[in-house]
Amino acid sequence: MTEPVLEVEGLSIVYQTEVGTLPAVRDVSFAIAPHESFGLVGESGSGKSTLAMGAIRSLATNGRVTAGSVRLNGVDLLSVSKKELRRLWGAKIGVVYQSPLSALNPSITVGKQLAEVGELHLEMNRAEARQRAIEMLTRVAMPDPEAVMLRYPHQLSGGMLQRCVIAMSLTTNPALLILDEPTTALDVTTQAVVLDLIADLKREFDSAILYITHDLGVVTRICDTVAVMYAGETMERASLRDLFKQPLHPYTLSLLGCIPRFDPSPEKRFLATIPGTFPHLDDLPSGCVFSPRCEFVEEACRTAHPPLVEGTDGHLTGCRRWQMVSLLAEKLRGASAALPPFTTPPGDEVLAAAHDVKTYFSSYRGLIRRRRAEVKAVDDVSVDVRSGQTLGVVGESGSGKTTLIRTIAGLTPATAGVISMRGLQLASTTGKRTRDQLKDIQMVFQNPDASLNPRQSVGDAVSRPLVLLCGLSKSEARVRAQQLLAAVNLPESYDERLPEDLSGGEKQRVAIARAFAAAPGIILCDEPISSLDVSVQGALMNLLMELQREQGTSYIFISHDLSAVQHLSDWIAVVYLGRVAELGTAARVLRPPFHPYTEALLSAVPVADPDVQQRAVRLRGSVPSAMDVPSGCRFHTRCPRFLGDICAQEEPPQRENAFDHWLACHIELQELARLQEQTLMLTREAD
Amino acid sequence: MIEPNAAHAPSPMATAEVTSGRNRRASWILYWRRLKRRPATLIATIIFVGFFGLAVIGPLVAPYGYADMDMKSLLKAPSLAHLFGTDEYGRDVLSRVFVGTRNIFLLSGSGTLMAVVIGTTIGLLSGYVGGRWDEVVMRLLDVLLAFPALLLAMVLLSSVGPSNLNLVLVVTVLYIPIVARVARSMALDLRTKEFVEAARLRGERRRYVLFHEILPNAMSPLMVEASIRFSFSIFLVASLGFLGLGVQPPSADWGLQVNEARDFISVAPWTLLFPAAAIAILVIATNLMTDGLRQVLASGLDTE
Numbered sequence: 004m005t006e007p008v009l010e011v012e013g014l015s016i017v018y019q020t021e022v023g024t025l026p027a028v029r030d031v032s033f034a035i036a037p038h039e040s041f042g043l044v045g046e047s048g049s050g051k052s053t054l055a056m057g058a059i060r061s062l063a064t065n066g067r068v069t070a071g072s073v074r075l076n077g078v079d080l081l082s083v084s085k086k087e088l089r090r091l092w093g094a095k096i097g098v099v100y101q102s103p104l105s106a107l108n109p110s111i112t113v114g115k116q117l118a119e120v121g122e123l124h125l126e127m128n129r130a131e132a133r134q135r136a137i138e139m140l141t142r143v144a145m146p147d148p149e150a151v152m153l154r155y156p157h158q159l160s161g162g163m164l165q166r167c168v169i170a171m172s173l174t175t176n177p178a179l180l181i182l183d184e185p186t187t188a189l190d191v192t193t194q195a196v197v198l199d200l201i202a203d204l205k206r207e208f209d210s211a212i213l214y215i216t217h218d219l220g221v222v223t224r225i226c227d228t229v230a231v232m233y234a235g236e237t238m239e240r241a242s243l244r245d246l247f248k249q250p251l252h253p254y255t256l257s258l259l260g261c262i263p264r265f266d267p268s269p270e271k272r273f274l275a276t277i278p279g280t281f282p283h284l285d286d287l288p289s290g291c292v293f294s295p296r297c298e299f300v301e302e303a304c305r306t307a308h309p310p311l312v313e314g315t316d317g318h319l320t321g322c323r324r325w326q327m328v329s330l331l332a333e334k335l336r337g338a339s340a341a342l343p344p345f346t347t348p349p350g351d352e353v354l355a356a357a358h359d360v361k362t363y364f365s366s367y368r369g370l371i372r373r374r375r376a377e378v379k380a381v382d383d384v385s386v387d388v389r390s391g392q393t394l395g396v397v398g399e400s401g402s403g404k405t406t407l408i409r410t411i412a413g414l415t416p417a418t419a420g421v422i423s424m425r426g427l428q429l430a431s432t433t434g435k436r437t438r439d440q441l442k443d444i445q446m447v448f449q450n451p452d453a454s455l456n457p458r459q460s461v462g463d464a465v466s467r468p469l470v471l472l473c474g475l476s477k478s479e480a481r482v483r484a485q486q487l488l489a490a491v492n493l494p495e496s497y498d499e500r501l502p503e504d505l506s507g508g509e510k511q512r513v514a515i516a517r518a519f520a521a522a523p524g525i526i527l528c529d530e531p532i533s534s535l536d537v538s539v540q541g542a543l544m545n546l547l548m549e550l551q552r553e554q555g556t557s558y559i560f561i562s563h564d565l566s567a568v569q570h571l572s573d574w575i576a577v578v579y580l581g582r583v584a585e586l587g588t589a590a591r592v593l594r595p596p597f598h599p600y601t602e603a604l605l606s607a608v609p610v611a612d613p614d615v616q617q618r619a620v621r622l623r624g625s626v627p628s629a630m631d632v633p634s635g636c637r638f639h640t641r642c643p644r645f646l647g648d649i650c651a652q653e654e655p656p657q658r659e660n661a662f663d664h665w666l667a668c669h670i671e672l673q674e675l676a677r678l679q680e681q682t683l684m685l686t687r688e689a690d
Numbered sequence: 691m692i693e694p695n696a697a698h699a700p701s702p703m704a705t706a707e708v709t710s711g712r713n714r715r716a717s718w719i720l721y722w723r724r725l726k727r728r729p730a731t732l733i734a735t736i737i738f739v740g741f742f743g744l745a746v747i748g749p750l751v752a753p754y755g756y757a758d759m760d761m762k763s764l765l766k767a768p769s770l771a772h773l774f775g776t777d778e779y780g781r782d783v784l785s786r787v788f789v790g791t792r793n794i795f796l797l798s799g800s801g802t803l804m805a806v807v808i809g810t811t812i813g814l815l816s817g818y819v820g821g822r823w824d825e826v827v828m829r830l831l832d833v834l835l836a837f838p839a840l841l842l843a844m845v846l847l848s849s850v851g852p853s854n855l856n857l858v859l860v861v862t863v864l865y866i867p868i869v870a871r872v873a874r875s876m877a878l879d880l881r882t883k884e885f886v887e888a889a890r891l892r893g894e895r896r897r898y899v900l901f902h903e904i905l906p907n908a909m910s911p912l913m914v915e916a917s918i919r920f921s922f923s924i925f926l927v928a929s930l931g932f933l934g935l936g937v938q939p940p941s942a943d944w945g946l947q948v949n950e951a952r953d954f955i956s957v958a959p960w961t962l963l964f965p966a967a968a969i970a971i972l973v974i975a976t977n978l979m980t981d982g983l984r985q986v987l988a989s990g991l992d993t994e
Contacts, residue, residue, distance in 0.1 A: 021720065021723065021724075412891055413891070414887055414890060414891065433890050433891060433893060434890075434893075436893070438893060441891070441892055441893040442892075444891070445891060445892075446887075446888065446891055448884035448887070448888070449884075450884060453883045453884040453885060454884040454885055454888065455885055456885040456903055456906070456907065457907060458906035458907055458909075459885075459902075459903075459906075464885075467892070468892045471892055471893065471894065472892055472893070514888075517888065521892070
C-alpha cells in the first residue's frame with residue numbers, strides 16, 4: 004500500500020463555551036491515500052466539519068485539539084510553526100466550502116483571485132499566474148474562461164462560482180483537497196454537474212479528497228471509502244460498497260432506511276425512523292453514544308464504551324453486536340410498517356383548483372418609476388388537487404413553485420386566473436376571503452426557525468387558530484391544543500415552551516399541528532422538510548402521511564427533492580420557469596415517456612445505492628431569468644433533446660399520454676418513450 | 691378534523707424524534723455570569739440604579755430644602771455642613787443636585803416614554819402597511835429630522851414658552867421620528883417572516899399582527915433605542931435648562947445650576963463642578979449600561 008497523504012490518529016477536539024467544554028470530536032482516526040476520496044458522512048452536529056478543520060488547524064477561536072496527531076505527507080501538522088502552517092495551507096491543502104459566494108471576495112474579479120493563488124504559492128509572475136488561472140478554469144470545464152476571468156462573483160451563477168472555487172483550490176495541485184458540503188447550496192441539476200466534475204478531477208489530479216456531506220446519495224457518486232460520524236465519534240468505516248451493502252452498525256442501517264426509495268408501487272409504506280434525538284454534547288450517554296436510540300441495544304452497550312473493531316475484512320465498526328446487525332440487516336431493511344388505512348377513502352372530486360393562474364411581479368427601474376420589467380413567476384398554470392390526495396410540485400429554484408402555492412393561499416395576489424376551493428371561486432387575497440375559506444387553506448412553511456413566533460409559546464401558537472377560526476374559548480382551545488400536540492407526537496408539557504427550546508424537527512411538528520388545528524381541507528407544504536436532517540425528514544414524512552390518512556386532508560407538497568415528492572404524492576406536477584411541463588399521477592410521471600426536463604431531474608437525483616446505474620442526462624447552465632422568458636418552448640435553451648428551430652419558435656403542444664398524464668413537448672410521445680426506454684433510468688443489477 | 695380522543699395512540703413509526711427537550715440553564719444565571727465578565731457594564735448599572743434611587747428618595751435624604759437660602763453662608767466651599775458647598779444664595783448644592791435628579795428623571799423619562807410609545811406605533815404601522823402611507827409618513831418625519839435637535843427645541847420652546855409640560859412635549863416631538871425609524875425597520879424585516887404570514891393566512895386583524903406578532907419581536911432593539919434616547923434627552927433637558935428655556939428658577943435643575951454658577955466659576959468652582967459632573971456621570975453610565983446589557987441579554991450562546 005502506498006504511503007497515505009493524510010493520517011489522522013486519535014484526534015479529539017473540544018469547544019470552549021459558556022455552558023462548559025464541549026467534546027465535539029472524540030478519538031477519531033482515519034487515513035487517506037493519494038487518489039483516494041474519503042467521505043465523512045453524518046447529520047448536523049456529528050462533528051464532521053470540526054474534525055476536518057481541526058485536522059488542518061483551522062478551527063474557530065474557541066476550538067482546541069486536545070489529543071491525537073495529524074500527519075500530512077509525514078509532516079506533523081499539529082506541531083509545525085504558524086508560519087510553516089500557512090505555507091502548507093497555501094501549497095498543500097485546498098478547501099472548498101458550502102457557500103461559493105462567501106468564499107470569493109465580491110469586489111475583486113474572479114480572474115484576479117484565481118491568479119493570486121499562483122503568484123502567492125507557486126511564485127509565478129503575473130502573466131504566468133494568469134495563464135495558469137485560465138488553464139485551471141478550462142480544466143473545470145468552464146465555458147469561455149477568458150471572459151469569466153473578468154467577471155465579478157455576483158455575475159456568475161452558483162454552479163459556476165463553485166467551479167471557480169474548485170479551480171482555485173486545485174491551482175497548486177494540493178496533496179489534500181477538503182470539500183465541505185460543496186453542492187449543498189446548489190440546485191439538484193447543478194449539483195449533478197458539479198459532482199460529475201469532481202469525479203472527473205479525482206481521476207486527473209493526485210490529490211487525496213476528504214469529502215464532507217450529510218447526503219448519502221452524494222457519497223455514492225464520489226467516495227471510495229466512507230466513515231459515518233455520530234455525535235463526534237466514528238460509528239463505522241468501510242469501503243463504499245461494503246458500507247451500503249453490508250452495514251455493520253445499527254446507525255448506518257437506520258440512516259439508510261430513512262431515505263425514501265424510488266418505488267412506483269401505489270402501496271405506500273412508512274419510512275424507517277430512528278427513535279429519540281441526537282444527544283447534546285454536554286450530556287452524552289454513557290457507554291455507546293448511540294445506545295439510547297439503538298434497536299440492538301443490550302445492557303452492556305449502556306455501560307462500556309465499545310472500541311472500533313474490524314468486523315469483516317477492512318470494515319471497521321463501533322458496534323459490539325455487529326454480527327447480529329449483519330445477520331438481521333436484510334430482514335430489517337424491508338420491514339418498514341404499512342401505513343394505516345384511510346378513515347374516509349380519498350375521492351376523485353376536485354377539492355382545490357387553480358385555473359390559468361398568472362402571478363407577475365412588477366419591478367420598477369429608476370427614480371421616477373417609469374419603466375417596468377415584469378417577472379413572470381407563475382405563467383398560466385392549471386392544477387387540480389383531489390380530496391384526500393397529495394399533489395407534489397417539483398422544479399429547480401426559480402421555477403415558481405413557491406409563488407404558485409402562495410398565490411393559492413392568497414398571500415400573493417394572482418395577476419390573472421381563477422383559484423377555487425370546493426367549486427367556489429376564492430378572492431385573490433386573504434383579507435377578502437371569508438372565515439370559512441380561510442379555515443380551509445393552511446400552510447406549513449420551509450424555514451422552521453421563522454415559521455413560529457419566537458415570543459409565543461407553543462400552546463399559544465397552536466390554540467390561536469382555534470380561537471380565531473373555530474370560535475373556541477381560550478380554555479377550550481388550550482385543551483384542544485394539547486390534543487393536537489399529542490397528535491403530532493409531542494409531549495403535552497411542550498405547550499409552555501418557546502420555539503427557541505425546540506429542535507428544528509420539533510418546530511416543524513408544531514407548525515404542522517398549527518396548520519391542522521382549524522381542520523382545513525388542504526394544507527400547502529412549502530418544502531417543509533428540506534432544511535432538516537435525513538432521519539428527521541423521514542419521521543416528518545411519516546407524520547404527514549399518517550395525518551392525511553386520519554383526516555382526509557389534501558396536500559400540495561412542493562420540493563426540489565424528487566425522491567421526497569414521489570414518496571408522498573399521488574399526483575406530480577413538474578414545473579419549469581413558471582409553467583407546468585408535465586402533470587400526471589405519480590406512477591405515470593415516474594415512467595417513460597418523460598418530459599426531457601423530468602428526465603434530467605430524475606437522472607440528477609443522487610441515489611443512495613452504489614448499484615443503481617443512472618443515465619447521465621445533464622442540463623447546461625441554470626434556469627433563465629423569469630424577466631426574460633425564452634421563446635417557443637421555455638426549456639429549449641437547456642434541453643438535452645433539443646430538436647431545432649421548432650423548439651425555439653413554437654410553444655410545445657400538450658400531449659395526452661393517458662387521461663391522467665400529459666406533458667408539453669414537441670417530440671411525439673412514442674418517440675420520447677422509445678428514446679428513454681433504450682436507456683432506462685434505474686437499472687438495478689440485482690433485479 | 692383532527693379528532694384527538696383518548697384512544698389516539700401515536701403509531702410507533704411516527705413517534706421518532708420526540709425529545710425530552712433538555713431544560714436549558716435558567717437564563718438569569720447566564721445573564722449574571724455574562725454581566726460579571728463585563729465590569730464596566732456592572733459598574734455603570736450600579737451607578738444608574740443609584741441615580742434612579744436618588745430620584746425616588748432624593749428630597750427625603752437631602753440635608754436641606756433645595757430652595758432654602760442661608761444668607762450667612764454664601765458661596766461657601768465644601769465642608770461637613772455643606773458637602774458640595776453652597777451657591778450664591780446660600781443654598782446647599784448637594785441638596786439641589788439630589789432634588790435635581792428627580793427632575794431630570796421625570797422630564798427626560800416621560801419625554802422618552804411618550805416618544806417611544808408614539809414613535810413605535812407610527813413606525814410599526816408605517817412599515818407593516820407600506821406603500822403610499824409609509825412614504826408620506828416617513829417623509830414627514832424626515833422633515834422633522836432635518837432640523838438640528840437643539841435648534842428645533844429652542845424654536846418650539848421660545849414660541850410656546852418654557853414650562854415643564856412643554857419641555858416634555860418638545861422631547862417627545864424630537865424623538866418620535868428617530869424611534870419610528872427603528873420600529874419601521876423592524877416591521878419591514880418581520881412582516882416577511884413566515885409566522886406573520888401564518889397569521890395573515892388565518893385572517894388575523896392588523897392590530898393583532900402588529901401588537902402580538904411583530905411588536906414582541908421588536909422589543910429588544912426598541913428597548914436599546916429607548917435607553918439611548920433617554921441618555922440623549924438628559925443632555926437635551928440639561929442644555930435647555932442651561933439656556934434658560936427649560937426648568938425655571940427657583941426649581942432645582944442641573945442645567946440651570948450650571949448656568950447660574952457660570953458667573954462664580956473662579957470664586958466658587960464647586961457650584962458648577964457638582965451638577966456638571968452629575969450630568970456627565972449619569973449620561974456615561976446610561977450609555978455604558980445600554981451597550982453592555984444589549985450583549986448580556988442577547989440570546990444564543992456567547993462564545994467569547
